[in-house]
Amino acid sequence: MTDPLPLGSTIGILGGGQLGRMLSVAASRLGYRTHIFEPGANPPAGHVADALTTAAYDDTAALTAFAEQVDVITYEFENIPTTALDILETHRQIHPNREALRISQDRLTEKTFLQGLGLSTAPFANVENAQDMDAAVNAVGTPAILKTRRFGYDGKGQARLNTTDDAAAALADMAGAPALLEGFVSFSHEVSVIAARNLQGEVACFDPGENVHSDGILRTTTVPARLTASQRMDAVLLAARILNELDYVGVMGVELFVTTSGLIVNEIAPRVHNSGHWTQNGCAVDQFEQHIRAVTGLPLGDGQRHSDVVMENLIGEDMDRVPDLLRAPETALHLYGKTETKSGRKMGHVNVIKARTE
Amino acid sequence: MTDPLPLGSTIGILGGGQLGRMLSVAASRLGYRTHIFEPGANPPAGHVADALTTAAYDDTAALTAFAEQVDVITYEFENIPTTALDILETHRQIHPNREALRISQDRLTEKTFLQGLGLSTAPFANVENAQDMDAAVNAVGTPAILKTRRFGYDGKGQARLNTTDDAAAALADMAGAPALLEGFVSFSHEVSVIAARNLQGEVACFDPGENVHSDGILRTTTVPARLTASQRMDAVLLAARILNELDYVGVMGVELFVTTSGLIVNEIAPRVHNSGHWTQNGCAVDQFEQHIRAVTGLPLGDGQRHSDVVMENLIGEDMDRVPDLLRAPETALHLYGKTETKSGRKMGHVNVIKARTE
Secondary structure (H helix, E strand, O other): OOOOOOOOOOEEEEEEHHHHHHHHHHHHHHHOOEEEEEEEOOOOHHHHEEEEEEEEOOHHHHHHHHHHOOOOOEOOOOOOHHHHHHHOOOOOOEOHHHHHHHHHOOHHHHHHHHHHOOOOOOOEEEEEEEEHHHHHHHHHHHEEEEEEOOOOOOOHHHHHHHOOOHHHHHHHHHHOOEEEEEEEOOOOEEEEEEEEEOOOOOOEOOEEEEEEEOOOOEEEEEEEEOOOOHHHHHHHHHHHHHHHHHOOOEEEEEEEEEOOOEEEEEEEEEOHHHHHHHHHHHHHHOOOHHHHHHHOOOOOOOOOOOOEEEEEEEEHHHHHHHHHHHHHOOOOEEOHHHHHHOOOOOOEEEEEEEOOOO | OOOOOOOOHHHHHHHHOHHHHHHHHEEEEEOEEEEEEEEOOOOOOHHOEEEEEEOOOOOHHHHHHHHHHOOOEEEEOOOOHHHHHHHHHOOOOOOOOOHHHHHHOOOOHHHHHHHHHHOOOEEEEEOOHHHHHHHHHHHHHOOOOOOOOOOOOOOOOEEOOOOHHHHHHHHHHOOOOOOEEEEOOOOEEEEEEEEEEOOOOEEEEOOOOOEEEEEEEEEEEEEEEOHHHHHHHHHHHHHHHHHHHHOOEEEEEEEEEEEOOEEEEEEEOOOOOOOOOOOOHEOOOOOOHHHHHHHHHHOOOOOOOOOEEEEEEEEEEHHHHHHHHOOOOEEEEEEEEOOOOOOEEEEEEEEEEEEOOO
């Protein structure tokens, strides 16, 4: 299948959060409609979608009806139940593919895959019980972080081991869920590459952004990132290698640690990525449109940066700053339409736009 | 009323075309929802709106229900029937106001208003019958254009008089509708100012764009326009004067002819304007968001241009160029989701983005 989806077709999106919302808007720019599938009530993406199905991921009838009403299926998050995918893919193609989901849904599988490609990762060990934990601490050392293998995001499902004495408490925190002990990497900063590959196998990458996290949540992405020309080349090439290996279709976020001994892959996300939000105001074609182009079989667009951008997430109480941000120069505000502000919840972001410097 | 509309409020938009569509997207960025009122089936704006009412402008029940479900009302076109406005405004505020609509709905009223402000317009005369026509031709001279006073757009409802011999045929073309004979103005080029005024009376203007029309339809807008610093100042000041005089709330498009003896106002449009589409890729805050900010009582945003832009409309058969435009560098594509391509129909536009030159 390499013929592009005709104008006016409907793209089904699993997940109705802010990523689905911005995917919907991008799809509309290309003349497509979107249909959101989301279990939660009043999802942000529903406000700008042509259709919305509110149903659980185990509702076979709803999944079937949804699939039959759309022309292709994509998603905004990687933790889609396998049983739902089984139903959906009997009706329509799903991009990115199952293999990308399988690998990114499990930290152990992901790191093993990356190492298999010859890429560097943090040291890691599988932890399913106390015996594994002892072996893992011996192998990886401390300090280290124990993370649930599945369903972790924004720093959730993680416990830090400063010394071996913290091992038992950390293991208890996992509540029996399979986990991964990750060693610390000594890195100067983190960057990410937002890469895209379309149905025809074309690959394009946006300029890498430099990320700053706090409490496990992304706070800012600055473009351009501090990288030498050869580091930038390495970053883009390794991202392309991951996408090609997976026969991937869509946008992927690849987080990298910059170290004196090269780039280390932190994690991959098989979807549009928070660290790519800067592209909305820095490029002619943003990551959301690039993803829609990829999954509909259109050519990838020009992701060249026309401006430098600092993206800052608005998290929880940051919403109090909105009145000031509305008046700030060079500042593009993007709110997600979430009615309830909660501490730690991503409510929006701003892109501060500057003339391109390099 | 100067308190901004709370996040999560719903903006009612009369008209479901591409302008309503892009207003909906802009409203979502500010955390608002939109509800479209449109008589036609499958309107472009419906694909990205939270709600859609499909009903005629004489459907009192539908108008009432619509008004009761929204928090403020705006519109994407000026020819809204007065009777519909009478019903709507008993329930909710409408921005821009009735006076702006009354003036812009009738070319005679509009030109009289502009002259009353001391602004220059083309010579004009009212024509309702053959006797008026004789007097008008004597007063205005030829060549001239006879235009219906109401409901004209994109060159429709117009007849050209090259000589006085064309008068009778031109009058017949009007089919009895009141018309205006406009003399020709010798101008070097046309520019437009997209100006905004909010509920608090703040005014902001985008950089003027230079427009090229063909067959009465806008083809391209180029920013920056060819203007001297003093012409640019004049353009912005006269636009602000119009908005202030009308106690206007929202975005207005002001078309100007550049002549050796100064700027002449061609026409005003009390809404977002095709010649302002370049702002989507040239500014942190575009004309659609500026309009939503204005009518919701938010502060106006920074409409400073970060990039130069050439906007080109995609009309009818121009859609055949979409495959090439998808691959073109520095090119942002905006399609309107119209299912049927018709000759002369606006189907989308592209913004070609260049580094800012001045």
